[in-house]
Amino acid sequence: MGEHEQGGMLRNVVVLGLIALIASVIMALVLSLRNKMVDHVDEATPPTIITNLLEPEDFYLQIHDANNNKRPVPKEAYYWDKDQTSLHWNTTMLPNKSWAQGLLKRFDVPAGTKRLKLEVTLKGHTSTYVNTWVGGDDADGNRVLHDYMPIDLNRLNDDTYESFSKTFTVDPTMKNFQLSLETREGAVLEYKNANVTFYNH
Numbered sequence: 001m002g003e004h005e006q007g008g009m010l011r012n013v014v015v016l017g018l019i020a021l022i023a024s025v026i027m028a029l030v031l032s033l034r035n036k037m038v039d040h041v042d043e044a045t046p047p048t049i050i051t052n053l054l055e056p057e058d059f060y061l062q063i064h065d066a067n068n069n070k071r072p073v074p075k076e077a078y079y080w081d082k083d084q085t086s087l088h089w090n091t092t093m094l095p096n097k098s099w100a101q102g103l104l105k106r107f108d109v110p111a112g113t114k115r116l117k118l119e120v121t122l123k124g125h126t127s128t129y130v131n132t133w134v135g136g137d138d139a140d141g142n143r144v145l146h147d148y149m150p151i152d153l154n155r156l157n158d159d160t161y162e163s164f165s166k167t168f169t170v171d172p173t174m175k176n177f178q179l180s181l182e183t184r185e186g187a188v189l190e191y192k193n194a195n196v197t198f199y200n201h
Helices: 003-039
Strands: 049-052 059-064 070-072 078-080 087-090 099-104 115-126 130-138 143-150 162-169 174-184 187-199
Antiparallel strands (some): 078 087, 115 187
16 A cells, blocks of 8 residues: 555544544534523523412411421511512521421413423522422322422522522423422521413423
């Protein structure tokens, strides 16, 4: 084999290697973007409907103890601000392994909904953790969605409101949903906002 033929083959190998490398990088980028779009709703996508959920008359407030016994929330553990747009929790007096729950009444899910995005805005601090749960039932009352959005405590502080969101896939049989703002013992929190956005694509 001549020197020119060897050089030509080497060039071909290098070119093919570069093409394979570029293709793998592009494929990785496409998969990464796809995963991000699945995990986080594209804000440019128009929502079907947005529902503001933080309304005092829509919530039932209760305390759960370590054995999951339920009782009314003591008056010193919460209050709504004067405009009734923020829910304040102070659960520092609760014993360990207990939590306060703001349980929302059930709302219908718009027909054709494929995803819903839960968003809450709050500030404060806690010695434990904070979760916001969403549950959905079908027409027969069977639970078809039961998941939660954890609040990143590293972003939570007393001075600045922070928004947290998570997108959930909606089962096509889901007819209604219910939100639960849960606050563990040892917390001082203010919920300023709670929204659910529905998407039909």
